[in-house]
Amino acid sequence: MADPMYRQIAEDLQRRIESGEPAPGAQLPTELELRERYDASRNTVRDAIKWLITRGLVETRPGQGTFVTERITPFVSTLTGPPEGKETYVYLAEVVASSRTPDMSDPRVEMQRATGNVASALHIPEGTSVVSRHQQRFIDGTPWSLQTSFYPMALVEQGATKLIQATSIEPGTVDYLAEKCGIKQVGYRDSIAVRPPNEVEAAFFKLPADGRVSVFEVYRVGFDQDGARFRLTVTVYPADRNRLVAWVGDVPAVELED
Amino acid sequence: MADPMYRQIAEDLQRRIESGEPAPGAQLPTELELRERYDASRNTVRDAIKWLITRGLVETRPGQGTFVTERITPFVSTLTGPPEGKETYVYLAEVVASSRTPDMSDPRVEMQRATGNVASALHIPEGTSVVSRHQQRFIDGTPWSLQTSFYPMALVEQGATKLIQATSIEPGTVDYLAEKCGIKQVGYRDSIAVRPPNEVEAAFFKLPADGRVSVFEVYRVGFDQDGARFRLTVTVYPADRNRLVAWVGDVPAVELED
């Protein structure tokens, strides 16, 4: 008398899937067939399938059936780079092979008052005016990440007026701020957390509506030559198709591996 | 005619929880009470609660009720440090306050043949003999991470015999290998992924059995002065109570914030 029946069914299916039969992409027997095979009710079979869904082993498509999930070759983003560097580097099998590059939408620019998270990350009082620049980023058409950068409004007053224009800043915001305000980024710090996606994120990344796939949330704070914080960038990556890399010291170039 | 009823119930409850009523830790009305409030069946109410569980908003305790989950103050681990550095640094509110330190079990040492992941990370052929050293790590009694390091058996043959003893190597394995084999770690690379926990991990970290809370998996490969890979460390952290930090360039010491 060990596990409940739905767990036993789920574990039997899991063993079969992990042994490669049915293979990734292939369809499982229908709920009615499984009901007969395991001599259980359809609801119990559905509980077993739900358990497998939560673990990412299968996915269901209404009107079609239940399928073994296929492994995605992940995008690899490197967090570490030159302190004065512009953006996060990305390596991925397809990019390397076909020299495709990330693509991003024009920014949506908003004036906001700094709320708790933003204020404490930038070390400014809550309610301080900030500019937020929000972009959707794609790789080869696939939604890759959502990025929002926050800058104190004071920078705009110091001449960095492009910050409040809804166009990309070339060759990069860090260079632009150095030129306009004399702010040089001498370092940055990333803080990485994992959480379930909100509705906007789930829709953009086309994540399953059940909130099973979580997202990486990377807070990057930029420091200038005076040790002051002048920029916060929050980047959200779906955890099912992304991998982050950080390195220290003397290491060879990144290849693709585990 | 928008969402199904269980979603509407879930979203109503979510709004209430996010507005702070009921507060974290407090109990929700029982399933039977909710059944009456929303004029739905108990099963539909349970579907709504399942949806909230998946998103980490509530948890159920058999015989007691359904409760709003409490936020955990996370452990913060810093990935970046000196290349020749020994271990990952940890900062956390309680540790800083009461100067508590991480605590780890004696290693479980095994001789293994390198499988796919290990072999490709260490750039050795599959089947090569390796030593694995597995440790459980706690902070103030709380399960914090599971760590397994893999070393090519060749290092043992070169004199690093402590690798196959089931005791901690003080002051650190990196120092020990420098002394015994002349291998100096000049850099390392971390690769961070997120996945659902396996059964061992779920049990050790006391994660909910439904696989909802995922884990960080950090692969750290150490490189020596010849650019060769001599060590792979795989560390697994439960994502609900951990946060990773990486920094580049000149940044002030870490404080606790978002």
Next chain:
DNA sequence: GCAAATTTGTTCGTATGTATT
């Protein structure tokens, strides 16, 4: 383009088991 068949999604009702107080 439409209708039928197939398959999963939602909702109800009911009964019994198990954990906690």
Next chain:
DNA sequence: CAATACATACGAACAAATTTG
């Protein structure tokens, strides 16, 4: 031991999405 509350399991019906004829 009894009461309470969640967990599991069954059966049934209809809805919604998709494919097929």
